[in-house]
Amino acid sequence: MPAQFAATPITQLDTPALLLDRVRMDRNIARMRDKIASLGVALRPHVKTVKCLEAIECLAPGCGAVTVSTLREAEELAAAGYRDILYAVGITPQKIPRVQALRRRGVDLKVIVDNHEVAAAVRAGGFDTSDPIPTLIEIDTDGHRAGVRPDDAALLGTIAGGIGGALRLGGLLTHAGGSYECRSIDALKASAAQERDGIARAAAILREAGHRLDIISIGSTPSVLFSEDMTGVTEARAGVFAFFDLVMAGIGVCAPQDIALSVLATVISAQPDRGRLIVDAGWMAMSRDRGTARQPIDQGYGMVCDLHGTPYRDLIMIDANQEHGVLGLRPASAAAIPDLHVGDQVRILPNHACATASQHGAYQVTDEARGAIMHVWPRFGGW
Amino acid sequence: MPAQFAATPITQLDTPALLLDRVRMDRNIARMRDKIASLGVALRPHVKTVKCLEAIECLAPGCGAVTVSTLREAEELAAAGYRDILYAVGITPQKIPRVQALRRRGVDLKVIVDNHEVAAAVRAGGFDTSDPIPTLIEIDTDGHRAGVRPDDAALLGTIAGGIGGALRLGGLLTHAGGSYECRSIDALKASAAQERDGIARAAAILREAGHRLDIISIGSTPSVLFSEDMTGVTEARAGVFAFFDLVMAGIGVCAPQDIALSVLATVISAQPDRGRLIVDAGWMAMSRDRGTARQPIDQGYGMVCDLHGTPYRDLIMIDANQEHGVLGLRPASAAAIPDLHVGDQVRILPNHACATASQHGAYQVTDEARGAIMHVWPRFGGW
Numbered sequence: 001m002p003a004q005f006a007a008t009p010i011t012q013l014d015t016p017a018l019l020l021d022r023v024r025m026d027r028n029i030a031r032m033r034d035k036i037a038s039l040g041v042a043l044r045p046h047v048k049t050v051k052c053l054e055a056i057e058c059l060a061p062g063c064g065a066v067t068v069s070t071l072r073e074a075e076e077l078a079a080a081g082y083r084d085i086l087y088a089v090g091i092t093p094q095k096i097p098r099v100q101a102l103r104r105r106g107v108d109l110k111v112i113v114d115n116h117e118v119a120a121a122v123r124a125g126g127f128d129t130s131d132p133i134p135t136l137i138e139i140d141t142d143g144h145r146a147g148v149r150p151d152d153a154a155l156l157g158t159i160a161g162g163i164g165g166a167l168r169l170g171g172l173l174t175h176a177g178g179s180y181e182c183r184s185i186d187a188l189k190a191s192a193a194q195e196r197d198g199i200a201r202a203a204a205i206l207r208e209a210g211h212r213l214d215i216i217s218i219g220s221t222p223s224v225l226f227s228e229d230m231t232g233v234t235e236a237r238a239g240v241f242a243f244f245d246l247v248m249a250g251i252g253v254c255a256p257q258d259i260a261l262s263v264l265a266t267v268i269s270a271q272p273d274r275g276r277l278i279v280d281a282g283w284m285a286m287s288r289d290r291g292t293a294r295q296p297i298d299q300g301y302g303m304v305c306d307l308h309g310t311p312y313r314d315l316i317m318i319d320a321n322q323e324h325g326v327l328g329l330r331p332a333s334a335a336a337i338p339d340l341h342v343g344d345q346v347r348i349l350p351n352h353a354c355a356t357a358s359q360h361g362a363y364q365v366t367d368e369a370r371g372a373i374m375h376v377w378p379r380f381g382g383w
Numbered sequence: 384m385p386a387q388f389a390a391t392p393i394t395q396l397d398t399p400a401l402l403l404d405r406v407r408m409d410r411n412i413a414r415m416r417d418k419i420a421s422l423g424v425a426l427r428p429h430v431k432t433v434k435c436l437e438a439i440e441c442l443a444p445g446c447g448a449v450t451v452s453t454l455r456e457a458e459e460l461a462a463a464g465y466r467d468i469l470y471a472v473g474i475t476p477q478k479i480p481r482v483q484a485l486r487r488r489g490v491d492l493k494v495i496v497d498n499h500e501v502a503a504a505v506r507a508g509g510f511d512t513s514d515p516i517p518t519l520i521e522i523d524t525d526g527h528r529a530g531v532r533p534d535d536a537a538l539l540g541t542i543a544g545g546i547g548g549a550l551r552l553g554g555l556l557t558h559a560g561g562s563y564e565c566r567s568i569d570a571l572k573a574s575a576a577q578e579r580d581g582i583a584r585a586a587a588i589l590r591e592a593g594h595r596l597d598i599i600s601i602g603s604t605p606s607v608l609f610s611e612d613m614t615g616v617t618e619a620r621a622g623v624f625a626f627f628d629l630v631m632a633g634i635g636v637c638a639p640q641d642i643a644l645s646v647l648a649t650v651i652s653a654q655p656d657r658g659r660l661i662v663d664a665g666w667m668a669m670s671r672d673r674g675t676a677r678q679p680i681d682q683g684y685g686m687v688c689d690l691h692g693t694p695y696r697d698l699i700m701i702d703a704n705q706e707h708g709v710l711g712l713r714p715a716s717a718a719a720i721p722d723l724h725v726g727d728q729v730r731i732l733p734n735h736a737c738a739t740a741s742q743h744g745a746y747q748v749t750d751e752a753r754g755a756i757m758h759v760w761p762r763f764g765g766w
Contacts, residue, residue: 014454015477016766048705069667069706071397089663089706090651092726094398114652117725145707146652146661177704268473269497269529278529280472284452285766288671288738321560322431322737323452323472324528342500343475354705355671358742361765382744383399383668 007372010307010364011345015266016285018360019347020055020377021309021368024260025242029058032225032241039230044086044217046239047073049354052363053080054377059242067219067237070383071098078107086110086217088173088237090138090146093121096166103131110215112173114138114147119162127166134170135163136215137206141198142178142191150174150198153205160211171215172206174199175237179222182251183296188226195223200232222253243353246303250295256303256311261357262347263302264364265325267340275337276318277327281348283320287355301325302348302356309347309368312338317348390755393690393747394728398649399668401743402730403438403760404692404751407643408625412441415608415624422613427469427600429622430456432737435746436463437760442625450602450620453766454481461490469493469600471556471620473521473529476504479549486514493598495556497521497530499538502545510549517553518546519598520589524581525561525574533557533581536588543594554598555589557582558620562605565634566679571609578606583615605636626736629686633678639686639694644740645730646685647747648708650723658720659701660710664731666703670738684708685731685739692730692751695721700731 010019036043045059048069056077060066065084068074074085075098083106091099091111102109111133113119119135137159140147148155163169176195182188195218203213218230219237230236243261244254265281283301292299301317304327314333319326325348329335340346350356357363358381365375393402419426428442431452439460443449448467451457457468458481466489474482474494485492494516496502502518520542523530531538546552559578565571578601586596601613602620613619626644627637648664666684675682684700687710697716702709708731712718723729733739740746741764748758 014481014766090661090725092649092651092663094649094726098397115725117653121726145704145709146654266475266477268475270500271529278473280475283672283738284741288673288735289666290671290673321528326528342473342498343477343504352671355666358667383397 007374010371013264015264016281017264017364019262019264020363020365021260022365028241028244035225036236039227041230041233042235044235044237046237049239050242051379052377072382074102074109076380078102078105084108088112090114091118093125096122096127099133110134110170112136112138116159116162119167122167123165129165132166132168135167136171136173139172139174139199139202141174141195142176144177150202156202156205157209160206169211171213172199172203173217176220176223179220185252188222192223192227196230196233222251225253240353245353246299246349246351247291250292259349261353262349265346265348267342267344270341272337275328277340279325282322282324284322285359286320287359289352289355291351299351302350305347307345390757393754396647398647399664400647400747402645402647403746403748404643405748411624411627411641418608419619422610424613424616425618427618427620429620432622433625434762435760455765457485457492459763461485461488467491471495473497474501476508479505479510482516493517493553495519495521499542499545502550505550506548512548515549515551518550519554519556522555522557522582522585524557524578525559527560533585539585539588540592543589552594554596555582555586556600559603559606562603571605575606575610579613579616605634608636623736628736629682629732629734630674633675642732644736645732648729648731650725650727653724655720658711660723662708665705665707667705668742669703670742672735672738674734682734685733688730690728
């Protein structure tokens with residue numbers, strides 16, 4: 001196994017660096033697979049969190065079905081052999097040529113809409129109609145973003161009826177983004193039920209009107225993991241479950257020790273008299289995401305752990321500049337600032353895995369037992 | 384002029400895209416140069432905002448003196464011929480080999496410290512001492528981050544006295560990060576005076592003790608632009624002035640029409656009944672920076688303008704998901720949501736230019752009069 005010869009001790013990495021604990025990731029993926037199997041639906045993992053071919057191979061082995069958030073992701077995956085791709089951000093007429101170019105390469109790329117303007121513009125645009133693009137209507141089951149309300153039969157009918165020419169009706173999609181606001185297991189279960197019930201109502205309306213719907217797609221990591229019934233659903237989408245993060249831990253979806261991603265940083269200034277330490281990981285390494293700010297426990301810019309990943313009591317990143325992170329204790333903490341000195345290293349768990357990962361060009365994949373890096377997995381970005 | 388033949392209409396760009404208005408940038412740079420000339424100091428522009436060789440050539444023509452926030456920036460600039468570089472984040476012993484490698488290539492790379500632990504560790508580390516690295520002591524003139532208090536004569540003496548071996552004392556540096564919290568011109572002037580006075584006091588203490596200080600370096604865009612006296616200072620550092628942003632406009636350092644950076648986005652869902660529009664630029668394109676949240680006018684994730692850069696009345700990005708931006712009106716606005724439809728494009732001014740630019744791989748440099756892209760300038764990132 002050549003990687004054993006290439007292993008770099010974690011302590012020898014240039015900092016800041018993005019560490020990925022493969023054991024935790026594999027455990028998180030297994031948990032999702034077990035849950036999905038128990039629900040009797042297909043998993044269409046969302047690659048927007050990982051954006052890395054090696055990680056996507058773990059999520060969707062054998063070039064399985066995937067969800068993307070950009071056409072760039074679709075193009076990267078198409079080049080790697082993936083053929084069943086859903087682009088889960090509302091399509092615009094300007095993007096149709098890139099979609100059709102991928103379909104001509106043999107990729108069954110599907111798109112979504114929540115209005116009848118797109119279909120009308122595509123009809124007027126003179127696009128090739130020989131291979132209509134499967135188009136899912138986006139349903140808004142919790143009012144948080146885009147989509148058609150599931151009971152709006154008139155609008156559903158108008159949109160479904162307007163899809164034609166270079167597009168063809170392929171099914172329905174919803175995303176329970178509101179699940180991120182849940183604060184209890186009961187609320188998570190209710191969010192999952194609302195998501196399923198909403199899309200089922202919309203599907204019934206359209207099927208009664210004679211429309212054929214092959215794909216009924218739902219998802220968000222919290223709502224899938226706490227779903228108790230996916231009757232009528234064909235597939236579930238989720239992405240952040242592979243890494244998890246402090247926002248997910250704050251909701252109760254995982255524990256901090258499930259979080260597979262951390263940022264390695266080095267102390268550059270120790271100020272025990274001011275109750276703080278400065279490290280060389282600021283918002284450029286952590287992102288500006290403050291997703292836990294609205295949760296019961298605000299984790300600042302991240303929870304600080306030692307090199308083995310064990311959290312220091314009450315130590316978080318309380319402020320961040322571009323390349324400086326200020327570490328300090330939670331308000332009213334009785335703990336002491338750990339005795340760390342310039343040159344010492346720490347690991348910081350992120351609020352939001354998608355945002356923190358996107359700040360880095362690659363994952364340093366760790367062998368935690370050996371304290372070493374076994375692989376470097378490059379990420380892709382852009383649009 | 385070949386660029387005239389390659390010009391792409393702005394409306395034909397794939398979205399989201401990062402637009403850079405060259406005319407505004409040049410005007411902003413000229414303003415800073417005029418100010419610096421009136422103060423009689425040298426400008427050492429900070430490249431952390433632009434991270435792009437073509438833009439740095441505008442900031443520091445002829446491979447002039449520059450400031451960097453990462454060693455990666457120093458390495459990129461060294462390869463492009465820059466020789467006078469200051470790395471303005473506290474150095475750690477682990478980074479000494481990369482610094483020395485650059486110095487061996489003929490780069491006069493300088494580092495900073497705010498403690499005596501680094502010098503002791505470098506002494507113990509057995510590094511080559513044949514070309515000592517010029518080392519500036521960081522002074523904390525406003526308590527906001529790293530640095531030694533300017534009146535702490537004992538600590539200043541200990542640090543200065545401890546610098547030796549592979550390091551040599553090169554001067555002092557401070558950064559008035561507190562200037563970002565100013566809310567009036569008077570406060571900005573006071574911040575600038577405090578920054579200069581603090582570093583002057585520290586310099587007097589060390590010179591009285593017999594230390595030689597060649598470089599006295601201060602800076603932040605607000606404090607430099609509102610400084611009235613830089614007596615005793617040799618150089619000023621600033622970075623965000625080249626682009627400006629809504630945080631700077633909120634402080635009163637610039638007007639929104641000075642902001643050279645914007646994100647081009649396309650409407651993907653129009654929901655006038657809910658008072659909102661959804662565009663294909665979310666936090667991945669804007670960043671999660673909410674720097675205006677603590678200012679008198681909260682700009683959400685950005686101020687929304689038409690294709691020509693004219694702001695729509697009270698329209699801001701009120702929420703952002705990874706690839707979705709939700710546009711809506713400011714609280715209590717009497718304005719109407721503009722009549723925009725799916726496929727229409729808007730431009731969004733960022734809260735924080737450094738953070739938004741870092742989300743993109745390149746700048747689309749515009750010719751605003753022609754509504755076209757004249758150049759694509761790549762950015763570099765990483766550490």
